[in-house]
Each structure stands twice: as C-alpha cells, then as structure tokens.
Amino acid sequence: MRYRGTLACALGALLVASTAMLSLPVALRYLIDNGFVANDVETVNRYFGWFFAAAVVFGGFAALRFYLVTWLGERVVADIRDGVYRRIIRMDPTFFEVTRTGEVLSRMTTDTTLVQSISGVSLSIALRSLVNLMGGLVMLTLTSPRLTLYILLGVPVVVLPIILVGRRIRRQSRVAQDRVADTSGLAGETLNAIETVQAFTLEDLQVRRFTAAVSESFQAAVRRIRTRAGLTALGIILVFGAITLILWGGSRAVLAGAMTGGQLAQFLMYSMFVGSSAAALSEIWGEVQRGAGAMERLSELLQAEPGIQAPDAPQLLPARPMGTIRFDQVSFSYPSRPETRALDRFSLDVGAGETVAFVGPSGAGKSTSFQLLLRFYDPLTGVVEVDNVDVARLDPEQLRQRIGLVPQETVLFGETARENIRYGRPDASDAEVEQAARAAAAHDFIRELPEGYDTFLGERGTRLSGGQRQRIAIARAILKDPPILLLDEATSSLDAESERLVQSALEVLMQDRTTLVIAHRLATVKKVDRIVVIDRGRIVASGSHDHLIRENALYSRLAELQFGGA
Numbered sequence: 001m002r003y004r005g006t007l008a009c010a011l012g013a014l015l016v017a018s019t020a021m022l023s024l025p026v027a028l029r030y031l032i033d034n035g036f037v038a039n040d041v042e043t044v045n046r047y048f049g050w051f052f053a054a055a056v057v058f059g060g061f062a063a064l065r066f067y068l069v070t071w072l073g074e075r076v077v078a079d080i081r082d083g084v085y086r087r088i089i090r091m092d093p094t095f096f097e098v099t100r101t102g103e104v105l106s107r108m109t110t111d112t113t114l115v116q117s118i119s120g121v122s123l124s125i126a127l128r129s130l131v132n133l134m135g136g137l138v139m140l141t142l143t144s145p146r147l148t149l150y151i152l153l154g155v156p157v158v159v160l161p162i163i164l165v166g167r168r169i170r171r172q173s174r175v176a177q178d179r180v181a182d183t184s185g186l187a188g189e190t191l192n193a194i195e196t197v198q199a200f201t202l203e204d205l206q207v208r209r210f211t212a213a214v215s216e217s218f219q220a221a222v223r224r225i226r227t228r229a230g231l232t233a234l235g236i237i238l239v240f241g242a243i244t245l246i247l248w249g250g251s252r253a254v255l256a257g258a259m260t261g262g263q264l265a266q267f268l269m270y271s272m273f274v275g276s277s278a279a280a281l282s283e284i285w286g287e288v289q290r291g292a293g294a295m296e297r298l299s300e301l302l303q304a305e306p307g308i309q310a311p312d313a314p315q316l317l318p319a320r321p322m323g324t325i326r327f328d329q330v331s332f333s334y335p336s337r338p339e340t341r342a343l344d345r346f347s348l349d350v351g352a353g354e355t356v357a358f359v360g361p362s363g364a365g366k367s368t369s370f371q372l373l374l375r376f377y378d379p380l381t382g383v384v385e386v387d388n389v390d391v392a393r394l395d396p397e398q399l400r401q402r403i404g405l406v407p408q409e410t411v412l413f414g415e416t417a418r419e420n421i422r423y424g425r426p427d428a429s430d431a432e433v434e435q436a437a438r439a440a441a442a443h444d445f446i447r448e449l450p451e452g453y454d455t456f457l458g459e460r461g462t463r464l465s466g467g468q469r470q471r472i473a474i475a476r477a478i479l480k481d482p483p484i485l486l487l488d489e490a491t492s493s494l495d496a497e498s499e500r501l502v503q504s505a506l507e508v509l510m511q512d513r514t515t516l517v518i519a520h521r522l523a524t525v526k527k528v529d530r531i532v533v534i535d536r537g538r539i540v541a542s543g544s545h546d547h548l549i550r551e552n553a554l555y556s557r558l559a560e561l562q563f564g565g566a
C-alpha cells in the first residue's frame with residue numbers, strides 16, 4: 001500500500017504500452033484485408049505508418065514501466081532491510097540465544113535479494129503478461145467469440161495444476177533459504193573465532209561442517225529447481241497444447257469460409273500473445289512462490305517483538321537520579337535452562353552513592369544480577385528496583401541511560417579510538433573524550449597509536465590488547481557519567497601498574513555514584529563499603545573484608561588462597 005502511487009503510474013504506463021502492442025494485429029488484419037486484397041497503395045502506406053507509431057509508443061511506455069517497476073523492487077527491498085534491522089537491534093538477549101546473527105544477516109541479504117527480483121523484474125513481467133492476457137482475450141472474443149469460448153473452457157485445466165505445483169515450490173524454497181541461512185550462521189560463527197579455530201587446528205573439521213551445510217543447501221535448492229522445471233514444462237505444454245487445438249479449429253473455419261484469412265492471422269497473433277503471456281505467468285508464478293517463501297521468514301523478523309518491552313504507560317524515574325538499587329526476593333532462571341536457578345531468592349539493598357562488591361565462585365550468578373538490573377531479562381519472582389521504581393514499569397531505554405556498564409567481555413566497534421569512547425555519550429566533545437581517556441589511564445597508549453585518537457581499532461577492536469580494550473571500555477563508562485555504575489571484572493586484564501592507575505581512577509569515579517563491582521581479585525575490593533558473597537545464586541554473607549574473613553568460611557577460604565595463609 002505504501003507504494004500505491006508508483007504502482008499506479010507503472011500500471012498506467014503498462015496499459016498504454018499494451019494497448020499500443022495490441023493494436024498491431026488489428027493493423028495487420030486491415031493491411032491484409034483492405035490493403036493487399038484491394039491492391040491499394042495508400043492504405044498500405046497508412047497502415048505501416050500506424051505500425052511504426054504504435055511501435056514508438058510501445059517502446060517508450062515499456063521503458064517507463066520497466067523503470068518504475070524496477071525502482072519499486074529496489075525501494076521495497078531497501079525498506080525491508082531497514083525495517084528488519086530496526087526490529088532486530090531492539091530484540092532482547094533471549095532472541096539471540098536461539099538465533100544466530102549470521103542467520104539474520106543471511107535473511108537480510110539473500111532473502112531480500114530474492115524478494116527484490118520478484119517485486120521488481122518478475123512483477124514487471126507478471127503485470128505485463130496479465131494485461132496482455134486480458135487484452136488478448138478481449139480482442140480474441142471480438143475476433144471470434146466461439147473460439148474464445150473454447151479457450152476459456154480450457155483455462156482451469158491449465159491453471160489448477162500450476163497453482164498446486166506453485167505451493168510446493170514455496171515450501172521447498174523456504175527450506176532452501178533456511179539451509180542457506182544455516183551456512184551463513186556457521187561461517188559467521190567460525191570466522192568470528194578464527195584464532196581459536198586455527199590455534200586448535202580445527203580448520204579441516206570446520207571445513208567439513210561447512211561443506212556438509214553447503215551440500216545440504218545445494219540439495220534443497222535442487223529439489224526446488226526440479227519442481228520448478230516441472231512447472232515450466234507443464235505450463236508450456238498445457239498452454240501451447242490449448243493454442244494448437246484452437247488454431248486447428250480456426251483453420252477449419254477458414255477452409256469452410258466462416259472466417260477470412262486476415263481474421264485468422266489476427267486471431268493467430270492474439271493467440272500467441274495470450275499463449276506466451278500465460279506461459280510467462282506460469283513461470284512467474286513459480287518465482288512468486290519462491291519470493292513468498294523468502295518473505296515469510298522476513299515478515300517473521302519484521303513482526304518479531306522483544307520479550308522485554310516498555311509498559312504502555314511507563315513510569316518515569318525521578319528527574320534527579322538517586323541511584324538506589326533494590327533486589328527483593330528475586331529468583332531467576334535463564335529461558336534456555338529453566339531447571340537451574342541462576343538467582344535464588346536474591347535480596348539486596350544498595351543505598352545512594354554506596355559501593356558494593358560482589359564476590360563468589362565462577363557461575364555463582366554475579367553477572368546475572370547485572371543482567372536483571374539492566375532488564376535484559378525479567379525475574380521469575382520478586383522485583384528489581386532502581387530509585388524505588390520496579391524496573392519492569394520503566395521504559396528500558398530510560399533505565400539503561402542511568403546505568404554505565406563495563407562488561408566482563410569488552411566489546412569495541414570497528415571505529416576509531418575516539419568514536420569508541422564516544423559511544424558512552426554520542427554528543428560528547430573531543431575534549432571530554434580525552435578527559436575520560438585520561439581518567440581511565442588510556443590516554444597515553446592511545447596517543448602512541450599510529451594516528452592517536454583517530455586510529456582505526458579494527459573489527460571488534462582486534463587491533464588492541466585485552467587490557468587496552470578494557471581501558472577503552474572504562475573510558476566509555478566514565479564519559480557516560482551515569483548515576484549507577486556496574487563494573488564486571490573491569491580490571492581483570494590489566495597488569496599491576498595499569499590496574500593501580502585504573503583503580504584509582506575508578507575510585508574517584510565511584511565517589512559520587514552508586515557502584516556495583518564484581519571482582520575475583522579480592523585485593524581490588526578490600527576497601528569497599530560492603531562485600532557481598534554470592535554462591536549458587538544466593539547471597540550467603542555480607543559485610544566488610546575483616547568481618548567476612550572472620551565470619552564466612554567461603555570468603556576466608558578465597559582470601560586465604562589469594563593472600564596466603566596469613
């Protein structure tokens with residue numbers, strides 16, 4: 001519906017072009033019957049003039065129709081790509097746990113390309129054929145109603161099998177596209193982890209997996225092509241079989257004197273139009289079904305709704321952020337692992353400006369608590385509150401604007417160092433970016449990069465060391481300057497010297513905001529207001545370092561391992 005203007009213009013151009021073309025057989029008929037038979041030069045000249053004029057109109061408007069319809073195809077696809085991306089980028093983590101990103105990319109490229117060829121070129125041919133078919137049928141009726149009646153009786157015989165086979169093509173095409181998406185998913189996954197693949201010399205294994213996927217997608221395509229080839233044969237045989245039959249009847253009518261030779265010639269040309277249009281339509285029908293198969297998946301993506309959404313009337317956070325956090329009896333299981341509790345009746349109150357450290361064994365649920373605070377998931381029971389508002393009642397965007405995260409796995413983008421830091425606050429000035437970098441002890445190493453702040457960091461920041469990447473991520477959080485700061489192992493990849501620098505920067509940063517710190521190295525959290533010990537999704541103890549050393553067996557064991565027997 002969005003493109004109805006263009007579509008109407010295309011249709012108009014098509015009608016003019018088709019009318020011009022359909023007038024040619026009439027000219028031919030009068031040429032034969034009035035010109036040749038009457039031996040009249042004047043008439044012959046006039047009809048050839050008609051011929052040429054019709055050809056010029058036909059050519060001009062055919063070009064216009066082609067332009068409009070192809071434009072439409074490109075426009076539709078551009079809008080679909082845009083729409084899919086807009087949807088996908090807002091999906092929650094649960095979606096990406098079941099959908100590989102390579103798969104989505106494949107949908108956005110190969111499936112849309114299919115739709116493009118259908119909504120552009122094929123639609124153009126289909127429209128033209130359809131109009132020619134209709135016009136041809138009308139002209140046939142005018143030429144010989146009786147013969148046309150036979151044609152119409154034959155239509156269901158021709159069309160029904162084509163529609164049935166078309167359905168099959170659609171199913172097979174969808175499967176084939178799924179297999180193509182599988183190969184993209186596989187390739188994307190391994191190419192993103194190319195160093196691991198090569199370090200473990202898994203190249204042959206991965207090649208075998210990929211070859212198997214490619215060959216499956218090939219076989220799925222072959223199944224589709226076979227059906228499609230059958231459809232082509234069926235279409236042509238049925239259509240031209242019908243025409244042969246009718247012409248045979250027409251020839252007998254001429255012999256019997258019921259029709260003139262000119263009429264039969266005219267009838268013959270219209271039959272060819274009708275026949276070739278019908279054949280083209282049956283072929284296009286196969287293409288359209290193929291496009292429909294691809295479009296099914298795309299519309300699934302276009303209609304995908306994130307499980308995490310803003311409520312209809314989201315509550316607003318107080319204009320002046322306080323920075324309080326509350327977990328109240330929160331229990332949670334990841335959707336992909338419903339039988340284990342990642343958090344189990346987890347309760348915690350964090351006051352404004354307080355710094356709380358989470359420690360505990362790997363897999364205890366520390367990062368999970370951050371995920372719930374950012375509302376990437378909703379808890380099964382219990383509530384998570386920020387500034388005394390249940391986060392489920394907030395617009396996730398407003399919530400996340402108040403939180404700065406330095407994640408456990410640093411993520412950089414294929415941009416310059418400056419732009420990567422600026423992701424913290426897109427409207428920050430260059431001076432503010434540099435100030436943040438200084439605070440994160442990143443300024444010196446960035447300046448030593450070949451082009452300083454304008455150095456391109458490579459896809460996913462692969463041209464930096466782990467510790468350098470981490471400092472960029474910290475600078476990003478510092479630049480954002482949020483009321484709540486979440487540090488998930490923020491200094492784990494740093495050497496002792498940089499860690500001391502970053503640590504002191506972070507301490508300044510923590511002063512006037514609420515901070516949750518996850519740390520394995522207890523030395524980094526010894527001075528923190530309150531340390532919370534988490535084990536198997538539950539808070540097992542909390543208090544100061546000295547208190548926990550005395551009171552909690554798990555903590556004192558961890559401390560003993562790290563600081564020695566003393």
Ligand SMILES: Nc1ncnc2c1ncn2[C@@H]1O[C@H](COP(=O)(O)OP(=O)(O)OP(=O)(O)O)[C@@H](O)[C@H]1O
Nearest residue numbers: 334336337342361362363364365366367368369408
């Ligand atoms: N996306 C996920 N889907 C399913 N289970 C998950 C997912 N992420 C984490 N888990 C599981 O949830 C539990 C808690 O994980 P979490 O990441 O919170 O641990 P953690 O305390 O941060 O550990 P670490 O110190 O190793 O980072 C683990 O048992 C983990 O296997």
Ligand SMILES: [Mg+2]
Nearest residue numbers: 366367368408
């Ligand atoms: Mg973690």
